[in-house]
Amino acid sequence: MCRTRTATMPFLFPTPCSATVRAMILRLLSLLLALSALAAPARAKDELVLGMNQSPSTWNPLISAMLAKSLISNMTARPLTAYDANSRLVCLACTELPTIENGKARVIDLPDDGKGAGKKGIEIDFELRDLRWGDGVPVTVKDVAFTIDVGKHPLSGVASSDGYTRILKVDAKDDRRFTLTVDRVTYDYNAMGLSLLPAHIEKPIFDANPAEYRNKTAYDTDSTNPGLGFGPFRKVEIVPGSRVTLERNPTWTGQAPHFKRIVVKIFENTASLEANLLSGNIDYALGELGLSLDQTLAFEKRHKAKYDFIYKPALIYEHMDTMLDNKLLADRRVRQAILMAIDRKAISDKLFEGKQPVAEGPISPLDPMFDPTTRRYPYDPAAARKLLDEAGFTDIRSGVRYNAQGERFSIDMTTTAGNRVRELVAQVIQSQLRQVGVELRIKTDPPRIFSESLNRRQFTGLAMFAWVQSPGGVPRTILKSTEIPSAANGWSGQNYSGYKNADMDRALDAAERELDVEKRRGYFADIQRLYAEDLPVLPLFFRVDPFVIPKQLKGVVPTGHLNSSTLWIEQWRWEE
Template sequence: MTRVSRRMATVLIGLLALVLTACTPGNSEPQDRQLIVGTSVAPNSMDPTTSDAAAIPEALLYNVYETLLKVGADGGYQPLLASEWSVSSDGLVYTFNLRPEAKFASGTKVDADAVITSIQRIKDDSSVLPVLKAAMEPLASMRAVDENTVEFTLSEPSQNWLFAMSQRAGIIFDPAHLDQLATVPAGSGPFAFSNWVQGDSVTLVRNDGYWGTPSTLAGVTFKSYSDPNAMNAAMLAGQLDIISNLAAPQALNQFMTSDFTVLDGTSTGEVVLGFNHQNPVLADLRVRQAINYAIDRKALVDAVWGGKGLLIGSMVPPTDPWYEDLSQQYPYNPDKARELLAEADLGEINLRLRVPTLPYAPGAASYISSQLAAVGIQVTVDELEFPATWVDQVMYQGNYDMTIVAHAEPRDIGNFANPSYYWHYDNPEFQQLITAADRAPSETEQVTLLKQAARILSDDAAADFLWLLPNLVVTKSDITGVATNRTAQSFDMTGVSAPGA
């Protein structure tokens, strides 16, 4: 956390706006302060199980929707709707003890039947995302031991299943409102849904009947900005209380004042130069390795992301237990790149780099195309509107050679084990390690196997892992409780507090 003072003259213009936006008219008590959080992407639905937009759990997970357990800032599990849980010695039976006081915002009790209904919906509803259904595949049966105890039986041990229960696949919905989830979220969290203006904002209000420790905030509004500079300007003008993740790190210095607090942590957003392995050129290991050697990742981060971002070398952030620093597996070496391309002897190489219109991607694409041209790879850059066009052309149709996107899902190394995923990476050894890690009898063995899997991705140049997005959060200086590291897709406001204006 960083706080730096500056000349008071530069803040006088923003003071009045800060006062006006921080207070509810007619009352300046702390509990009446509605915070406004700036975000980079607007959600396209309110249902986190039928749309894969990261903006949905960013606003709703843990704030409105709760799970039986959650992931803390250190990456470890914490109790939530379940006060405790246990697992049988064979790793097949999980028993969760629900908090008897837990209830939905409607006042309905969160009981064993509600838990079973929510998880059964993930398994049965055809509109639910395939990735969430896959997360529940190990689940063979569920039963209510009593109204406050749920027992889950797996068909085979799965380390990933417990983690999935802490994420969007494990959300416990109010069963009476399952037909309205696309527009009206219904959960048990410390905030309740109030309003959604598509393309603009999601407003939550304090759940005054919350079963746990209530929020001291009146509520939270997540307001989206497609232009990071506009979001920065809004923060400087006092129109925002928090920037959830600074999308223009080059502008960070303007927030290094006594008016703001800057949190510089890690996220789960690996910025990946993805390869379409169905392209015969990119199916050649030597070409993929050449591309990795040809790109100066440190200089790239300096040029397009203000020098902010950790070099990682594989699909693992440091908050995962199996993290190893593999960033120097392919040090910048354009001569080595040329040597590998000459060895491949594929003639003139022309590749299409199709990137989303997200803050980091176009600048990175321009830089990368220049560096690849220097070793003899010609690159045509296309910018695709995000999410609709990029998702359709790249993820669904596979109409690309290379792309750049940040994968924000936590613990997503397993995506490389799916040959149908848009990279079409197909490595049986890697797939076997991912499966074995999931079925490992202990977390220690899981960590060992996933370290091996991460190293295979690096050695095989399955992609070029450019950098890990930093978790650059800017808050007004009087706001506390925002986590430095982001270990889930949630922007967790449950512990955030702020005094009255």
């Protein structure tokens, strides 16, 4: 018989007695705990840890074009317009997309500028969404006007000033409504991907010394200032080259994000990125800048049960810029010979299982403006040798060509360090060029240094990297002669090769201004023809973005173009 205690207050549990009773009590407690666990909702995952394989060189959205920067900045701010995953142009920081059809865009006659009457322009009406910078200051037309002023200034150091200089004026209707007057009518007149700068923070810095703005911007000197963003998240910690921590932005007026915190860890080595994904140190490697394609193909064979795999054909153009100031590369026959000496199809087949198609130019076969009749350069080392002979490199000593002036055909190729695929491709190209008498020295730089070298045109031979493009975009910034970066224009522009061709300039301008689709297709054909003849840039592949998404992570939608999946980060969620 069990003994009990008498007291004025009952005990919650009986006093110890027999082993049988104790066992019954334990079973009852276990059952109650199990039922409680079933009844309780699953605890939400508060923190998402992401990984990527590059580190930004600057956080200012206008300076330097780096995918690594935009992937993170897309979580902290939004451009005025962007292309969604279906390649449709949509408003992000605006309320309604202006079109000629809805009356919010109008073709107008511009005043005579002394160069002849009859010039047409366009007025475009925008209204900003109700947005607030992270410090509570409203996003207004003042921010729009200031951003355009920075983009126009010849010494500001923006990645490309062309899109800003064509805006003649900003007419403010009130704090959120404004009209842009643009100096030309283009087929993509309403694609205004302006990344806004906070005038209340950046304007005093810019006004003090525009030429020093790129070095003094608060985006780099005070990077976690909440007033630098208005997106669903804000940066709260930055450890350069290591990690970036973001937390929910309390002033965000859009859909509330599912995660309270996002940590982006940076591994400037794709092998380390894979190891950290497998160990659980990161939840997800960003598909746009994560595992390489060859890694993903092998990874899928081993871990298909835990991840969803998406191979997204993308408007990403892997290529080699040629430094046309280098007299060894100035003759287009030399550039044609180099391209024919590289077996690009074999590289794609062996490294990428044929998933990355060989590129013949900057326009993807996925683009409606692609011309299938564009000249192609198949692997033909015999033809390459013939062209090199014609270009004057006939003397061969110890397997390397020399010209009549005794100059050795030896050039550098620079690419990003830590990217295993690029390093492998570079080694294959080095070996294949050696077979035709061209000596190639491979140099790898950390992405931040590589990016700065490109911006200043400091590479001497070839530079291997990728461009991410928008759907139907005219490749103006990479091929127009006015887009060559120099000290005089504050290193603005992305024509790093230094390519100049008046016919190309005319074709680029005409393609952009032509509203009729079929006529525009003809100008695009001219662009591709001229490119294939001159080869200022040597095309390699159109990339496929491999997305390795854990099955619990929902809402990630690959886009395959310039506007990455992180622009819709508030839709990402974790479901156990």
